[in-house]
Amino acid sequence: MKLRLEKQPLEWIDRSQSLTFKIEGESIPAFKGDVISSALWAKGLKVMGRSFKYHRRRGLLSLANHDINALFQSVDYPNIRGDVVSAEDGLSLTAVNTFGNLTRDAGSLVESIAKFLPVGFYYRAFYSPKFLFPKWESLIRHMAGLGKVDTNWTEERKHKRYHYCDVAVIGAGPAGMSAAIEAAKNGVDVCLIDENPFIGGSLDYQYVNESSLESVRDNLNQTIEEMPNITVISSAYVAGYYGDKWLAVNTQSGLIKLSALSVVVATGVFEQPAVFRNNDLPGVMNASAAQRLIARYGVAPCGEAVILTSNPEGYRAALDLRKAGIQVLAVLDTGRPSHDWYEQVSDLGIPVYKEIQSIEAHGKKQLHAVTFQVNGLSHTLDCDGLLMSVGWAPAGAPLYQAGGKFSYDEKVQQLLPKTLPQGVFACGRINGVFDIYDQFKDGKQTGLNAAEYALNQTLSPCDVLKSPTPHSHSYPIWDHPKGKAFVDFDEDVQLKDLKGAIAQGFDNIELMKRFSTIGMGPSQGKHSNMNGIRILAKLTGKSIDQTGSTTARPMFHPTPVSHLGGMRFRPERQTALHHLHVGSQAKFMEAGNWLRPEYYQSDLNRQACIEAEVLAVRESAGLIDVSTLGKMEVFGPDAANLMDRLYTMTMSNMKVGASRYAVMVDDTGVIIDDGVAVRYSENHFYVTTTTSSSDSAYRLMQKKIVEWGLDATVLNRTGQLAAMNLAGPNSRKILAQLTDLDLSNEAFPYLAMRQTQVLGFDATLIRVGFVGELGYEIHLNASDAVPVWQALMAEGAEFGIQPFGVEAQRLLRLEKGHIIVGQDTDGLMNPFEAGMPWSVHLKKPFFIGKPSLAKLKSLQKRKLVGFELLVEPSNGDSDESPLESNLIIESGDIAGRVTSVAWSPNLDKTIGLADVTMEHVELDKLIHIKLTSGALIEAKVVPLPFYDPDGKRQRPEELLEGDVA
């Protein structure tokens, strides 16, 4: 049966452009502008989907994205909504969640056992005996879900943008359009958002045939088009209202994050289905859906229609159907009408049955007849269309999300906004305003108020325009002993399910929802929540307000992950030397948002590469990029005082030109950072932080300056400066080629700092010993780093200098027993436990965490110790090596863990650090490491450092001066 009508005055389709798509192999003709559902219906294919639980046939219900009866799958996307997705040429679709296809779905066998599957049946079975549950679960999972995911789908990421306006109007129906125009006339920037491709709202499908409105419509459209300060965002919905008037506007191009000063919610109302037996048969639909179908797509909803109504809108639909040439067999009114449209319908000779008492639909695959009762007499009418016009529920999501409150208005029989947050306004039918001219007026008043709010002016008083008569039936629900009266079409929740849930004590709105799953499907209750509330209120004898409603959380419509996630903005940092590392075949690793060379690749395997780098440092020279260290300048009259307060050691007694290890703890005494501090001048220090804490340490320093009221400044120079560490016995010889500075032990001893020039560039040199060799850390402007690195490598070539990476450095420092904060320490470790009591100067009057450390000193329960294996794995029964985080087990209990461990090529043994309880810290004590396999191996507690215990290599001059711990 072809249902395409003659051209309609405001139709959205372009009949000059034909296209074809496929449903389950069948070709469907369509016009440009058709949605999938309208094209299917036009072809007479009224079964557009199968229901979730019983696999019942489903047709059009709302044609407005308030239900998911028409849900499809393509090769590229799951869960395509036929009611709102355009028909595209070449598109090939199948139904979702069928065991077969739309015509034959083996899943419909479920309906034959429906009586065994009452509401919440799955809570009552499948769990005993326990071992069978996984089998049942697998079956349940097989039945669950809608569309299918293809895990090979490629990633899609859409763009997002911010947009700002003074007044945002959500919904471009009669009220929203009027509001936008009025606000714009008051000189503010307006954004008008509508989910349809064209603005107009109900004007364009409910009032198409009201000739008196033609000029009004044209005027509104033209004014909006001409006003430069109205931006129309169409085919876009507000997925959520967030925070302070931020709207997440989802468009087909991507997400617009719209910030407004005031918001007008003119979202209107969702038409609600009536609940009666077989109300889900294809052919039973909302009257507004029928009007949309005719007006937008030029498609007839049926050949012979019966209209069930409780409001004037049902009569308007009857007139529209008649106008489109569709036979209207009868209007069934639940009450006694007295309005103009009723008169018009009567005048056309359409029978009107008043005060009908019950209704029931018949049909196997689709609607064939309607039975209803009037005055106790039963009537049956054969028809293929039953249009429901029994009431409305507010599309209130943005208002709820903004913190607005609704209450039930008995006059209109609708939930209306009761209190709204400042700057948030509502107008139109959501406000209970049903007369079309009142809607214009309400919009206008509200638009003015929204503009006034945005301009910080006093709000003008508003007339109350809400309808004096109800537009919704107070209980559009007719029970039937045989059931099949659906309340939630997504979830196949029937009236009897809700009765069952309530009878069992799930008798408040949230419990009823959670137990019955009403409103939990993809439509999120748009077509079901109001009826659910009415049913609960009725059965518990409470008012609608006492019953309350569930929360309307974002998203308004399900919103694509690709839109919400958007493009990746994940900052990554590169040091000034990055390209040199790339050229040297560095294998990079991530360190926070930095990339650092883990090691430099050669023909050797990873371990051999690392060992070669280690040996180069120990035997001759190595060079490492340490630019990722945090680098802070601290200066000002109170700089020394600040340094004393920030770090556990005294810094104020450091000499100019000296350096000192610096540990920072938090209020509770836990180590949070370490680095090296130098003193440039009386009032000027320079201090490094660990790579990961450069930002947080800087923030903390700034905060403490403010908090303590100190006359000092800290400047984060992390990215502005580069740093490299030249280490090894030949480092002095190499560096000497690039600087005039006297590098002799006497002139530049261990732990000293010198400001000089290297290769003609300003640089700071610090004689540090992190890796335990003679070495110089060179800090300089990032822009000067490349030539200096290249010169050092060139000068070092004759000594076999090697660039070394993070892995080699980790081993070198382990041989020296130096800790890495975050690896050897954990979220609770203090300096005493880290084996660094010397770093805590409790005699200082003040530093962060001092009172905690004063207490913790006597509470020490664990300590970092050095250990070495008694038998190397390679010589033992198995070659399993201990790993970092393997546990220390003593007498069957956990006594600690390995924090660092490695085989040292220099010492020819496996060494490590372990965090152990105080019973096991004595030198030479045997401890037992539990390997990953579970085997225990013995290790011995040994003194630190493992390598060069006297420190002769890092300071061959012996102890001369400087600040030694």
Place this chain on the structure above:
Amino acid sequence: MSIQLQSSSLEHLTVLRGKNLSGLVQSLTGSVPALFHYQKFENRGFIANLGSEEFLINLADFHRDQLESDQYAFQRGDVVISISGQWRELMSEVCIYDFRQACPGEFLMVLVAGVSVWMLIPEATETLVMGCDPTYGHYLFKTLEHQKNTSPFLNHGVQK
């Protein structure tokens, strides 16, 4: 939509910190811009006021020996990105700041694509100059280029 991006650096970019910097700035340029404002000079020169104790300058005339005690100068190697054309549209994709409130002459410090940047807000049709930490430069430039080349919003705007 016409947007061009260019990456460069500023030879004399320096941050000044310390006491009585207004006096120093006055002596260098003859005037002091208001807080979070900048003044432009020839050859990409500018001076921006970040508070009583901090200025960001790019002036060939400045030399370290002009500093008095308690005044400090640190060289800056920021990556500087110039955006000509409809830079406000490009910014709407990567920056939450409402540029309707940004006036020519303002020195704006703001997050762009997750990175802290500074900007010299130009006259209506002029090129925007923004700078960031050099270690983020490659990321920021790459990100802006990518947005410029692929965004439907930059081609169609928000209006359908």
Place this chain on the structure above:
Amino acid sequence: MPLRLLKYAWKSPEEELRFFPQEKPLEKEYDVVIIGGGGHGMACAYYLAKEHGITNVAVLEQGYIGGGNTGRNTTIVRSNYLTSEGVKFYDESLKLFDDLSEDFDLNIFYSTRGHYTMAHTDSAMRTMRWRAEVNKHHGIDSEVVDVETIQKDIPYMDVECNGQHPVMGALYHAPGSVARHDAVAWGYARGAQMRGVEIHQKTQVTDIKTASGKVVGVETNRGFIKAKKVISMVAGSSPRITNMLDIKTPIEVFPLQSCVTEPVKPFMNTIVVSGSLHVYVSQSSRGELVMGASVDPAELHSTRSTLDFVEGLTDQMMDLFPFTSRLKIMRQWAGMSDITPDFAPIMGKTQIDGFYLDSGWGTWGFKATPISGKTMAYTVATDTTHELIKPFSLDRFERFNLVGEKGAASVGH
């Protein structure tokens, strides 16, 4: 067809036994008042009645049963904690969970899925190994697995994570499960009610009264109720309750948000967590992907949703599972997490005689539901702190004797 369903087939809804009995009138006095009708409160009432014969108990709930964090979490149950204290505690909880359906005569859909915590950095790998070693030591099934194993089990995951932060390995915890959260609360509630406990919904405690340092009762929106023992089991509302007694705690409340996609046919059988990418995800029996991330950045006593959360989460999801870009987010919501400095709970007696606290649940309250109820019931009934919760006493902070859970708990859920 399970036989059990047959007996429901021939009854009309009205004939069925009420799942929850009719609420009884509120009495003037009870032996024990439990504040909070979520999972913990119901479990405590259940074990008080079942194991200690204490049935003159009222559970006071300001909203509805299970409407707080019980109904807002992502339903993951696991025991692969970092500290011995945590591991032992949660392991007992898992054992109880495993038998709950039969205990309750109600299917809580306790579904063992296997739980992966992905590590994207060296340091995360060390933490995973640390957890695995502690777990194994306590007999918990937990191990570090390599990328090849992950790829075999979750072939649809992009271990390269789009080139940034690639997965280096994971902690795999075979017993990791999900359960139907509401059913847990309902099962405990029904079990407690069947044994005589009263549950009073929409009953808000407005004050707690003491005399000479001892609890004497609670003031509510429905009048004063006498009780010598009062237990606060209100998670995110804990500071409001402790404030009534002027008890200071280290708890701070942060919103914890979650979201779900539209249902799709089940394809994801495991639970996947990525600490570095701040994502955790599992697929429910309804077919929705249930997802969460870390807590909001600032203190807030609110369950409002933010766009930042869902933007961040979806961004990271696409790194792990590129194809999910074509799914749609259907709904988001939030709970309130009561977080302690050491990421371990605060349980047991307090300085006020007769006032017991069960709080500091952060983001792990659901998985502790059975064991919290059981140990708190024991503590209240015997007035002796249960062995398993001794490490979680409120006074551990001033003794600087914190539980070292921070390392692991910050990444897992």
Place this chain on the structure above:
Amino acid sequence: MKFIDCPPIGRRALSEFVYGGLVKHEPDHENVSESVWAEHVFYRHSHPQIQKEWWYHRPTGMWFFFERDTLTDVIHHVSVATKGYANEA
């Protein structure tokens, strides 16, 4: 998502800020008892209230004080964190 009016940097998005915790007054280290110190470090009344908090603006590196209602998330007052301010009053 929120905008906050922050003199002198204008109307700024909250996403540019990092939360820095409560503004607290640190007890004098010299004479503090263990219990007072433990209370300072750990304990507080954290029920919903308007509280004064540290917020850090990342692009400018400025610390601000927000007086924020932890029930409604409304920020009632914003000021630049002036030196020594936290220790006064």
